[in-house]
Amino acid sequence: MILAVGNIKGGVGKTMLAVNIAVALAQRGRDVLLIDGDDQASASTFARIRSDLEVSKLTTVQLHGAAIRQQMKQLSAKYDEIIIDVGGRDTGSLRAALTVAGAILVPFQPRSVDLWAGEQIAALVQEAREVNEGLKGYALLNVADAQGRDNEDATAALSALDGLEPLSTSVVRRKAFPNAFSAGLSVLEFSPKDAKACGEILSIVNALYTRGI
Ligand SMILES: Nc1ncnc2c1ncn2[C@@H]1O[C@H](COP(=O)(O)OP(=O)(O)OP(=O)(O)O)[C@@H](O)[C@H]1O
Ligand SMILES: [Mg+2]
Incomplete structure (x- = not known):
């Protein structure tokens, strides 16, 4: 019900995934709130561009730091699903989101330098479990090559992270x-439709939500 999409690493696709998952859930008839927990506010910019289009509305609010924790009780009573996009650093927003989320989705790019940050975010997730026992952590390979060795190496490295379970998609x-x-x-929603891109988003949503986060 409350999904954080976060990593201490920037530019790994957090916002892209957060908005795509939010729309996929809205298309399933869920009442979705997208929380923009990043100072750069790119999820809010997305929502603003979207608000001029004839597509389903995506309710978005900006919340930072402790406010994410403080307002969650009230917000979670109002929405079926909450997705929190939390910034590319070890911020108060990320830590606050980890205390209230049912799960965190951590995107990685298949380059070893990004995987170093993996150990740090995995450690943060483990630490958060001291106060949020049921927190689930999923690692996802994003911006992967269509084929090749790098993906396999990255998947193997993600599997080795304690505290994060790699998604098979x-x-x-x-x-x-x-x-x-x-x-x-x-x-x-985009045209021309990229069926493979759609399939990837839908299988992430299935993997996360059929497990009932
Ligand atoms: N699978 C993908 N294929 C192609 N481009 C992608 C993919 N995922 C993300 N991008 C692009 O990579 C860039 C970074 O993605 P995004 O802004 O979602 O990352 P972020 O982790 O939210 O970054 P920040 O830390 O700055 O908030 C964007 O231009 C986005 O459109
Ligand atoms: Mg972002």
């Missing part, structure tokens, strides 16, 4: 993601 580098995002749309 990964997301390949596809133009549809930035193209849809800059138009204020999910890949599920």
Whole structure:
């Protein structure tokens, strides 16, 4: 019900995934709130562009630091699903989100330098479990190559992280993601439709929500 999409590493696709998952859930008839917990406010910019289009509305609020924790009780009573996009550093917002979330989805890019940050975020997730016992942590490979060794190496490295479970789906580098995002749309709504991009988002949503986070 409360999903954080976060990593201490920037530019790994947190916002792109957060908005696509939010739209996918809205399309399933869920009442979704997207919380923009990042100072750069790119999820809010997305929502603003979107608000001029004839597509389903995506309710978005900006909340930072302790406010994420303080307002969650009230907000979670109002919405079926909450998705929190939390910034690319070890911020108060990320820590606050980890105390209230049912799960965190941590995107990684398949380059070893990004995986170093993996140990730090995995440690933060473990630490958060001291106060939020049921917190689940999922690692996801994003901006993966369509094929090749790097993906396998990265998947193996993600499997070795204590505290994060790797999702079996990964997301390949596809133009549809930035193209849809800059138009204020999910890949599920964007035309021309990229069936593979849509399939990747839907299998992430299935993996996360059929387990009942
Ligand atoms: N699978 C993908 N294929 C192609 N481009 C992608 C993919 N995932 C993300 N991108 C692009 O990579 C860039 C970074 O993604 P995004 O802004 O979602 O990352 P972020 O982790 O939220 O970054 P920040 O830390 O700055 O908030 C964006 O231009 C986005 O459109
Ligand atoms: Mg972002």
